[in-house]
Amino acid sequence: MGQERTFRSDAIILSRMDFGEADRLLTLFTPRYGKLRAIAKGARKPTTRKSGHVELYARSDMLLHRGRDLLIISQAEMTEPYLRLREELPRTAYASYVVELLDRFTTDEDGAESAALFALLDVTLRRLCGEADLRVAARFYELRLLDAVGFRPELTRCVIGGEEIIARDQAFSPVEGGVVCPDCAAALPDPARQRTVAISQRGLHALRAFQREPWERVSALQLSGLLHAEIERVMLGYLVTLLEKRLQSVDFIRRLRAEE
Numbered sequence: 001m002g003q004e005r006t007f008r009s010d011a012i013i014l015s016r017m018d019f020g021e022a023d024r025l026l027t028l029f030t031p032r033y034g035k036l037r038a039i040a041k042g043a044r045k046p047t048t049r050k051s052g053h054v055e056l057y058a059r060s061d062m063l064l065h066r067g068r069d070l071l072i073i074s075q076a077e078m079t080e081p082y083l084r085l086r087e088e089l090p091r092t093a094y095a096s097y098v099v100e101l102l103d104r105f106t107t108d109e110d111g112a113e114s115a116a117l118f119a120l121l122d123v124t125l126r127r128l129c130g131e132a133d134l135r136v137a138a139r140f141y142e143l144r145l146l147d148a149v150g151f152r153p154e155l156t157r158c159v160i161g162g163e164e165i166i167a168r169d170q171a172f173s174p175v176e177g178g179v180v181c182p183d184c185a186a187a188l189p190d191p192a193r194q195r196t197v198a199i200s201q202r203g204l205h206a207l208r209a210f211q212r213e214p215w216e217r218v219s220a221l222q223l224s225g226l227l228h229a230e231i232e233r234v235m236l237g238y239l240v241t242l243l244e245k246r247l248q249s250v251d252f253i254r255r256l257r258a259e260e
Contacts, residue, residue, distance in 0.1 A: 006065045008063050060079060113148050155211060159176040166181075177238070
């Protein structure tokens, strides 16, 4: 960000928390500067005009000023509210998941790939507000996010032997970052073999589609509940291995499913 003291930017609000007596501390994601932390002064006062423009998951046009310790939001005007993400719990749960992933995979004020990541987040929140299958939107987002941050899983060749994967059931190694053919999986020592997860031929085909195909084709896929569960298990295992930490939003999604 250099020495810019005041600048204007689009921003999507990833998280917010109370700060002081009347302020809010926001985590923002911007197309030029990446992830930022900023104070919305007076945002918790009932009479302020600012609070409606700094809603969670919303997109706003902001004027920011660099204070002594933190950025300060001087002006904010909401440009896309994404209302359904705050009004319907399943959509809220998936929105919390996609923003948590982005938060975990990025560092503050790192502009590398931020334009692409901002566009991916923006279009994903739009899909979560629409009629898309929430699970499909989440899987598509995961694979595209991993591409952008340099952790693309290998789905065409065995990550141990290097040979091209043929059409049959395989294993997936979260530690190695991709598919392992049955022969190489069987030869792994016990600790490594136990950390692999089975992936069916259909599951691998679906993951490859999420990784390669445009949204228009992926959104038309008809996947069974069992197949959704399988590819979700594979992806969450890989993500948790990369991050070395559980994802809180996943527990939220699972609780909602249990209630249903």
